[in-house]
Amino acid sequence: MSSFSTSLSRTTSSPLFPNHSSLINSDTSRRSLSFPQGLNLDELCVRSQRKLVQSSVVLGDGAVITKSSSAELKDAPLSIPSQVVADKLVIESVGGEQQSTVSITVVGASGDLAKKKIFPALFALYYEGCLPEHFTIYGYARSKMTDAELRDMVSKTLTCRIDKRENCGEKMEEFLKRCFYHTGQYDSQEHFVALDKKLKEHEGGRLSNRLFYLSIPPNIFVDAVKCASSSASSVSGWTRVIVEKPFGRDSKTSAALTKSLKEYLEEDQIFRIDHYLGKELVENLSVLRFSNLIFEPLWSRQYIQNVQFIFSEDFGTEGRGGYFDHYGIIRDIMQNHLLQILALFAMETPVSLDAEDIRNEKVKVLRSMRPIQLEDVVIGQYKSTTKGGVTYPGYTDDKTVPKDSLTPTFAAAALFIDNARWDGVPFLMKAGKALHTRSAEIRVQFRHVPGNLYNRNSSTSLDRTTNELVIRVQPDEGIYLKINNKVPGLGMRLDQSNLNLLYSARYSKEIPDAYERLLLDAIEGERRLFIRSDELDAAWALFTPLLKEIEEKKTIPEFYPYGSRGPVGAHYLAAKHNVQWGDLSLDQ
Ligand SMILES: NC(=O)C1=CN([C@@H]2O[C@H](COP(=O)(O)OP(=O)(O)OC[C@H]3O[C@@H](n4cnc5c(N)ncnc54)[C@H](OP(=O)(O)O)[C@@H]3O)[C@@H](O)[C@H]2O)C=CC1
Numbered sequence: 001m002s003s004f005s006t007s008l009s010r011t012t013s014s015p016l017f018p019n020h021s022s023l024i025n026s027d028t029s030r031r032s033l034s035f036p037q038g039l040n041l042d043e044l045c046v047r048s049q050r051k052l053v054q055s056s057v058v059l060g061d062g063a064v065i066t067k068s069s070s071a072e073l074k075d076a077p078l079s080i081p082s083q084v085v086a087d088k089l090v091i092e093s094v095g096g097e098q099q100s101t102v103s104i105t106v107v108g109a110s111g112d113l114a115k116k117k118i119f120p121a122l123f124a125l126y127y128e129g130c131l132p133e134h135f136t137i138y139g140y141a142r143s144k145m146t147d148a149e150l151r152d153m154v155s156k157t158l159t160c161r162i163d164k165r166e167n168c169g170e171k172m173e174e175f176l177k178r179c180f181y182h183t184g185q186y187d188s189q190e191h192f193v194a195l196d197k198k199l200k201e202h203e204g205g206r207l208s209n210r211l212f213y214l215s216i217p218p219n220i221f222v223d224a225v226k227c228a229s230s231s232a233s234s235v236s237g238w239t240r241v242i243v244e245k246p247f248g249r250d251s252k253t254s255a256a257l258t259k260s261l262k263e264y265l266e267e268d269q270i271f272r273i274d275h276y277l278g279k280e281l282v283e284n285l286s287v288l289r290f291s292n293l294i295f296e297p298l299w300s301r302q303y304i305q306n307v308q309f310i311f312s313e314d315f316g317t318e319g320r321g322g323y324f325d326h327y328g329i330i331r332d333i334m335q336n337h338l339l340q341i342l343a344l345f346a347m348e349t350p351v352s353l354d355a356e357d358i359r360n361e362k363v364k365v366l367r368s369m370r371p372i373q374l375e376d377v378v379i380g381q382y383k384s385t386t387k388g389g390v391t392y393p394g395y396t397d398d399k400t401v402p403k404d405s406l407t408p409t410f411a412a413a414a415l416f417i418d419n420a421r422w423d424g425v426p427f428l429m430k431a432g433k434a435l436h437t438r439s440a441e442i443r444v445q446f447r448h449v450p451g452n453l454y455n456r457n458s459s460t461s462l463d464r465t466t467n468e469l470v471i472r473v474q475p476d477e478g479i480y481l482k483i484n485n486k487v488p489g490l491g492m493r494l495d496q497s498n499l500n501l502l503y504s505a506r507y508s509k510e511i512p513d514a515y516e517r518l519l520l521d522a523i524e525g526e527r528r529l530f531i532r533s534d535e536l537d538a539a540w541a542l543f544t545p546l547l548k549e550i551e552e553k554k555t556i557p558e559f560y561p562y563g564s565r566g567p568v569g570a571h572y573l574a575a576k577h578n579v580q581w582g583d584l585s586l587d588q
């Protein structure tokens with residue numbers, strides 16, 4: 001079967017929003033993008049080459065059911081999404097009048113996230129031809145640094161991973177020449193005025209669009225937004241702000257943050273990032289479900305017995321203990337990353353792929369969720385352990401963590417969606433640090449086949465070896481479906497095998513980092529993968545009472561050794577709901 005391209009493309013375009021105040025500029029993304037002149041559209045950013053590919057399915061033993069060669073994939077005609085064509089037309093129509101530019105300011109540029117994720121993602125976008133022809137990147141922080149020092153710092157974390165093209169070193173040099181640094185306080189209008197002046201110099205009279213990425217601790221978000229919007233927002237184009245989590249630590253603090261941000265920004269200027277939504281396999285979740293006839297009809301209580309959202313890391317909170325102790329694993333992972341995936345998984349079919357249509361459906365799921373009962377939650381904290389002569393620290397061994405901290409580093413919970421589609425189906429979540437492995441996955445366990453004819457041919461009851469669809473978000477991205485199969489031979493013996501789509505075997509292209517996708521979306525004004533304020537309110541409304549109860553009752557976490565599979569209580573929780581954790585079964 002050959003691959004095919006479709007006209008599936010970015011269906012959203014940013015409407016022209018009216019000015020909010022004299023300080024806030026209208027969102028004019030449709031006239032904001034200018035692509036490199038003289039390039040074939042097909043050679044532009046991979047984003048403009050979005051296509052849907054029918055995948056081959058490889059059995060566990062390597063046999064191929066259907067296969068389209070990677071050569072076919074590479075040579076397949078590309079459809080040019082209407083949005084790209086539209087942008088080109090818009091640019092042509094303003095050609096000769098006023099060219100546009102994007103200025104990206106990384107606020108907190110000296111920090112960990114900026115170095116680790118934001119600058120490398122911006123470079124990857126530049127390398128892929130996804131940034132507009134004219135752009136400038138500014139690092140902003142209190143640390144004293146020259147442009148050269150910033151470039152030196154940034155260059156250490158840039159990699160030439162994409163397609164291993166030969167001119168990477170050159171591209172890196174070109175990219176670094178577009179990076180500058182401005183030293184300033186986060187609450188100083190004067191310092192942001194100085195930044196504005198420098199930005200203007202680089203913008204050179206072009207129609208200016210400005211993106212601020214707040215990569216700073218949350219207690220200074222509002223100061224920075226106030227100064228950026230008052231003293232450094234664009235006067236001719238759009239101004240957008242990417243806000244990093246945590247968005248508060250409960251309903252009240254989150255609402256207060258939203259209210260403060262909205263004093264200076266319109267909701268459509270605020271891009272609340274949840275980087276799990278930018279992960280390839282999470283993005284693929286809706287494609288899998290809505291573009292394959294075989295899944296959507298099964299996507300309900302009628303066929304699905306339970307769904308599991310599992311996050312585990314094989315390292316502790318070392319180095320981030322100060323931050324983590326104030327939040328804990330439920331706020332750090334469950335209330336945002338896992339809940340967002342759950343909402344995408346469980347939503348009804350949206351009217352379209354438009355950001356508002358999708359976010360409307362997600363918020364309905366969140367608001368249909370049953371309050372979480374403390375009896376349906378297990379919390380844990382890792383303790384020191386020695387293995388093979390190596391001693392691994394316990395959570396409270398971190399100097400920045402109080403010795404008597406009860407903060408959970410592990411949690412498992414059973415959640416329910418009280419609507420017609422999901423009535424009674426347990427949605428299990430499990431998240432933990434310092435466990436035996438690093439992984440993130442979604443597991444869909446189907447019901448048993450009623451009156452299975454083959455039960456008598458199987459040594460174990462087939463009612464227990466049900467179908468399971470696994471979406472492995474990371475590492476080794478892939479999707480596999482566990483099926484019962486006849487073992488070849490003259491007899492009739494059954495076993496469970498995987499229909500397996502391993503991305504690294506199927507696609508030659510490297511998977512982009514989540515931050516690349518999300519930064520590009522923010523530049524393009526695509527809000528689909530960012531959290532709207534009502535989604536955030538609904539997420540906090542679900543978790544705040546539980547967190548309050550855990551904290552007020554000073555619930556003691558179950559201790560588990562560093563590098564283990566987590567507290568035993570998680571098994572009892574699953575068993576209570578007639579479920580087994582898929583990641584812990586012998587045959588994963
Ligand atoms: N690091 C990560 O992996 C992740 C981080 N995040 C979120 O992203 C944001 C940035 O994270 P990260 O880079 O790790 O944060 P950092 O702690 O490294 O802080 C970033 C920068 O902010 C400035 N800063 C730090 N503390 C203060 C303070 N108390 N007052 C004023 N300025 C301060 C420092 O710059 P200077 O002193 O030069 O001004 C620092 O370099 C945070 O909101 C975090 O929660 C979210 C997901 C993952």
Ligand SMILES: O=C1O[C@H](COP(=O)(O)O)[C@@H](O)[C@H](O)[C@H]1O
Nearest residue numbers: 245275313332333337440474514
């Ligand atoms: O948001 C967070 O995510 C990271 C895990 O992200 P990943 O992309 O590396 O899986 C987690 O370590 C951190 O505690 C949390 O704040």
